[in-house]
Amino acid sequence: MPPPLDGIVVLDLTHVLAGPFAATQLADFGALVIKVERPGTGDDTRAFPPFKDGESAYFAALNHGKRSIALDLKAPADRAIFERLLARADILLENFRPGAMEGLGYGWADLSARFPRLIYGAVSGFGHTGPEAGKPAYDMVVQARGGVMSITGEEGGPPVRVGASIGDVVAGMYMVQGLLAALYARDHSGRGAKIDVSMLDAQIAIQEHSLAITTATGTPPGPTGARHPTITPFSTFRASDGFFVIAAGNDAIFARLCTALGQPELARDPRFATNAARCEHVHILKRLIESETLARPRAHWIATLEAHGVPTGRVQTMAEALADPQVLARNMVLPIAAPPGRPAFVAAGNPVKMTGLDEPSERAPAPLLDGDRAWVLDWLAGRESHQPDAP
Amino acid sequence: MPPPLDGIVVLDLTHVLAGPFAATQLADFGALVIKVERPGTGDDTRAFPPFKDGESAYFAALNHGKRSIALDLKAPADRAIFERLLARADILLENFRPGAMEGLGYGWADLSARFPRLIYGAVSGFGHTGPEAGKPAYDMVVQARGGVMSITGEEGGPPVRVGASIGDVVAGMYMVQGLLAALYARDHSGRGAKIDVSMLDAQIAIQEHSLAITTATGTPPGPTGARHPTITPFSTFRASDGFFVIAAGNDAIFARLCTALGQPELARDPRFATNAARCEHVHILKRLIESETLARPRAHWIATLEAHGVPTGRVQTMAEALADPQVLARNMVLPIAAPPGRPAFVAAGNPVKMTGLDEPSERAPAPLLDGDRAWVLDWLAGRESHQPDAP
Structure with missing residues (x-):
């Protein structure tokens, strides 16, 4: 069974994170992704640390399995190549500042007139409409x-950045959704579509409880450290050797937790009888729980709590997460194949496990800048099969 | 032009967050989503605060535009209805604990044999394979x-929870990608597919820089408060009336920042001449910048920095974000229509703006539990059009 996007060609004009992250997911689904880069320097993230043998681990982990050609989209000869690519492409993806494509003569109005089946995705900081369209964003x-940031951090403390770059990543994910929906629709309508995703919009869309609380009560929530704002106990706790979480989502789990801790009477204490009461007494309850948990290591508590059916888990560093047996069993940590003379890197696996999509044992390497120029020109001339072997 | 998923029928057996979030996005793309709920209580989040007139704002914001029928999947009469629905469905989505569907006789092996075009999506904590498949997770x-959590929080401080529920949300988003890829592929293969997304896998997939740093250097990053780990200055700063961010992604932006602050000599200081040097002197640089910014309000600094081409923005509460002119101009805050006798709520708009997808001025309400039973039975009997008006 071929992968779901077998035969789909993606022209990837994107750089840094939101766009490349989206294009990589399309490659994971089986599309041929041709990264069109600026001559000389290419994608900015080729210069992002950390490096191995002069190559960026960051770029490698985000751009595996793509082809690269460097094109100056202001130079006539390179524009001619680009337009031959456009005629073969199903999807064009870019994350320039709004207006940049129009400046090159490749705005959506021009593209859709010349290539009516082309699907055009634009990721930007604030979108292609509105008073701040065109402003840059990180x-x-x-x-x-x-x-x-206003709901992340210590209670009463200053705002904290989410450690993962969710401003970029979720925008890239929404773009993938739009592109796939447009591919499906094109088989029925015969027409492409423009998809316009704003990083700011995407942040609004993912904040379910904060939006519900703010709009229903008029009062926006603030940060609550490592605990859930409206469920208790649902936070980190200290064991003798580090942090772990207990997620007691209802009264039955809380009762099992008290038994597991050797404090069954806590479940009958009126201060802790309901979730509402536990939320009101959250700090004293935390001290009572930690008076038990601090005495023994995490492994003890996790085994004990799991035996009692209480959701729990270690707070892991990324090194621990990448060595987690369940993560490894799911093929989520993959070596990137190192061609002769190039360094070895590691990438995340594809979190979408689906029928028809084989689980690879390694990733194809990220391309060198302009490293596939000859291959791309051959492919355009019909001297290569449509879907190449992994580069 | 019809919406991209016009005519697609989704049976939504999901509850709480990851699954309902995914199903709602399919409704936003134009699918008919029939939520199949447990009789009596329905989706747990119907009981999640905050409430208005006895209805949950949380449930409303996550389930707008769906139909609801309550079915006991262990009762023969309800199973018969469910199987008639399966025969009409394109997609079945569930987020039970792995094995639960097999226990009901609706595991993938049975479903795909009886309904070969059915696409089956399962979101779970740890996935359907691996040593911890079957464990619950929040x-x-x-x-x-x-x-x-290990990279979110104050530098040197304890781990902090990301304020938005990204453990659920990004898993739901990956599920939408898988379902859409499978819909596209089905038009070519004639066959459905099973999609298995694990919340833990999804967390690994979105942590690009943490994975790259950990695997390339052997040392996992820790939390860095409100600053970027490898770019400086790229963090929050205090103005006289609150926090704002400055994101100086390269030397040119840093030089413009120094000019905007009235301290052009900082750009020539060897301690701050390169990003690497600025990272080394990050704390002294922050004090020097705040010695200027603390003297005036955020509005002054944002206007000044934007005039100099420096990416910046306020740290906003959710109340401020939902009133942000750019957010409103993008139609990202939508009233939910209130039928007679029911309360009014607010939901996020669809962040995927695309050709063929009209921007609504309001959301259809979330369904009452079992509130569409008669409509669903009529629809199964062919007494309703395939795609109803908004409920």
Whole structure:
């Protein structure tokens, strides 16, 4: 069974994170992704640390399995190549500042007139409409404006950035959804579509409880450290050797937790009888629980709590997460094949496990800048099969 | 032009967050989503605060535009209805504990044999394979195990939960990608597919820089408060009336920032001449910048910095974010229509703006539990059009 996007050609004009992250997912689904880069320097993230033998581990982990050609989209000869690519492409993806494509003569109005089946995806900081369309943004700007920093951090403390770059990543994920929906629709309509995803919009869309609380009560929530704002106990706790979480989502789980801790009477204490009461007495309950948990290591508590059916888990560093047996069993940590003379890197696996999509044992390497120029020109001339072997 | 998923029927057996979030996005793309709920209580989140007139704002914001029928999947009469629905469905989505569907006789092996075109999506804490398949998980458990809490929080401080429920949300988003890829592929193969998304896997997949740093250097990053780990200055700063961010992604932006602050000589100081030098002197640089910014309000600095081409923005509460002119101009805050006798709520708009997908001025309401039983039975009997008006 071929992969779901077998035969689909993606022209990837994107750089840094939101766009490349989206294009990589399309490659994971089986599309041929041709990364069109600026001559000389290419994608900015080729210069992002950390490096191995002069190559960026960051770029490698985000761009595996793509082809690269460097094109100057202001030079006539390169524009001619680009337009031959457009005629073969199903999807064009870019994350320039709004207006940049129009400046090159490749705005949506021109593209859709010349290539009516082309699907055009644009990821930007604030979108292609609205009073601030055209302004630049970085991940942190939309984390700040979108509200997530205001609910992340210690209770009463200053705002904290989400450690993962969710300002970029979730925008890239929404773009993939739009592109796939447009591919499906094109088989029925015969027409492409433009998809316009704003990083700021995407931040609003993922904040379910903060939006519900703010709009229903008029009072926005603040940060609550490592605990859930409306469920108790649902937070980190200290064991003798580090942090772990207990997630007691209802009264039955709380009762089992008290038994597991050797304090069954806590479940009958009126201060802790309901979730509402536990939320009111959250700090004293935390001290009572930690008076038990601090005495023994995490492994003890996790085994004990799991035996009692209480959701729990270690707070892991990324090194621990990448060595987690369940993560490894799911094929989520993959070596990137190292061609002769190039360094070995590691990438995340594809979190979408589906029928027809084989689980690889390694990733194809990220391309060198302009490293596939000859291959791409051959392919355009019909001297290569449509879907190449992994580069 | 019809919406991209016009005519697609989704049976939504999901509850709480990851699954309902995914099903709602399919409704946003134009699918008919029939929520199949447990009789009596329905989706747990119908009981999640905050409430208005006895209805949950949380449930409303996550389930707008769906139909609801309550079915006891162990009772023969209800199973018969469910199987008639399966025969009409394109997609079945569930987020039970792995094995639950097999226990009901609706595991993938049975479903695909009887309904070969059915696409079956399962979201779970740890996935349907691996040593911990079958264990329950909540958002916070996978935030902890997946590593994101270890890189979120104050420098040197304890791990902090990401304020938005990204453990659930990004898993739901990956599920939507898988379902859409399978819909596209089905038009070519004639066959459905099973999609298995694990919340823990999804956490690994979104942590690009943490994975790259950990695997390339052997040392996992820790939390860095409100600043980017490898770019400086790229963090929050205090103005006289609150926090804002400055994101100086390269030397040119840093030089413009220094000019905007009235301290052009900082750009020539060897301690701050390169990003690497600025990272080394990050704390002194922050004090020097705040010695200027603390003297005036955020509005002054944002206007000044934007005039100099420096990416910046306020750290906003959710109330401020939902009133942000750019957010409103993008139609990202939508009233939910209130039928007679029911309360009014608010939901996020659809962040995927695309050709063929009209931007609504309001959301259809979330269904009452079993509120569409008669409509669903009529529809099965062919007494309703395939695609109803908004409920």
